[in-house]
Amino acid sequence: MVASASAFLRIGLIQQLRRRRSRMVALEAATVAEAMRILAGGGIDMAIVDDALTVPPAGDRLVAMIERQPGRTLVIATHQQREVPPTWADRVRVIQGVIDGVLDMGAIARALPAALDEVAVDQDLRRAGPRNAPIVVDQAGRPLRGRPDIILVAASTGGPSALTALLRHLGPLRLPLVIAQHMPADQTAGFAQYLAAESGLQVIERGDGPLPPSAQVTVLHGGSDYRLTCGRAGQLRLVATAVAGNVFHPSADLLFGSAAEAGVSAIAVVLSGMGEDGARGAAAIAAQGGRVLVQDYLSCIVAGMPQATRAACPSAAVADVAEIAERLARWSRALIPRAAAMVGG
Known part of the structure; x- marks a missing residue:
């Protein structure tokens, strides 16, 4: 899921995601209500959320859902420099997009690949089994990636x-x-x-x-x-x-x-x-x-x-x-x- 009121930001994020995973299915949300509806439906591997949608009071319920959802979440700080709450330490990755008080799209673009790598690592760990476990394949018969040896x-x-x-x-x-x-x-x-x-x-x-x-x-x-x-x-x-x-x-x-x-x-x-x-x-x-x-x-x-x-x-x-x-x-x-x-x- 990619959630932002800015169509420009959503398009840019989805383009970067598809360069890495061409078969990715992206669900877009332009409002808090749309983002909550998608998260409530489940099945989301990753959520990328513009923190402008998390501003209280309207965004409080969205933040609560982000903290409960099983997949990893990237929060793009476009609203202000964002401190990471203790409840987000292991589950939510924050990309600081506001540099010296100004929104910097270049900073977001540079930070996104590393953040996506961390999400991929977390997903690999959840999928990985013991070292000598049988190889698991996807529907096309391709083995799924496990932890590196x-x-x-x-x-x-x-x-x-x-x-x-x-x-x-x-x-x-x-x-x-x-x-x-x-x-x-x-x-x-x-x-x-x-x-x-x-x-x-x-x-x-x-x-x-x-x-x-x-x-x-x-x-x-x-x-x-x-x-x-x-x-x-x-x-x-x-x-x-x-x-x-x-x-x-x-x-x-x-x-x-x-x-x-x-x-x-x-x-x-x-x-x-x-x-x-x-x-x-x-x-x-x-x-x-x-x-x-x-x-x-x-x-x-x-x-x-x-x-x-x-x-x-x-x-x-x-x-x-x-x-x-x-x-x-x-x-x-x-x-x-x-x-x-x-x-x-």
Whole structure:
């Protein structure tokens, strides 16, 4: 539901939503009464409400319904700078649209993607089951996205500087992160040490074998290709695999595609690089319901890989390295504590 007395704001919000979910069904409300009628009917996954509709006394009943409704709510503060009531802390996300006393539509547009990501995370948690639960599919047979198990990153030309910036911005990890940086075999050990020194994170080079259960950064051993597998107990393992005709190692397409094939819930990130490696594998991850992020083209040394990935996977989000890190950190913070509680019973 999108509720606002401003037709201009409703149109703008719905356009942004449909860029992310083309099959979304949006119900519009121009008044408090219309918004309450829609909420009372139930079945709303998300409500986006202009806070001008929540002004007392007419808006008091709408606020009460927002606090009770099972889906997440985004409140767009177009009326004034809005403080978040304690009752909204976990259920309602507020986007501040009033900057220095003036309505700023640009601020709303910039804040909306991150807010929608948080809503998506919350919906994933409510849908997610235990790690080894059977895959649930929608009516079209496509698996529904569950909580992420791992972050997979692909990079080539320009990748070392982008990876350094990514890890610096990322902060403490809450999910394991595996890097497929196109690099010769004799350089990846030194590169892992460099990333560790620059980021302060635990970074190791690894080839064939099990991935540690702890959240740390793994740089794939250069000059070889690896398939990601998942054992019955949920243990993730790298298996060295020869890819005929491949000249760029490690192969991001193989890493990404094998994760999707194994049913591993992954986030795929494609950074600066020449060629198309990662595009097909990222599309496979997206088809399984996973998220895909690509580096914005202007900040790339060579934008071939991100552009090819975006072409193969239209749902991929394009962002600069700092924003990619911020999204990964936010998803990890939101997911891991509650996911761990699920596993613990």
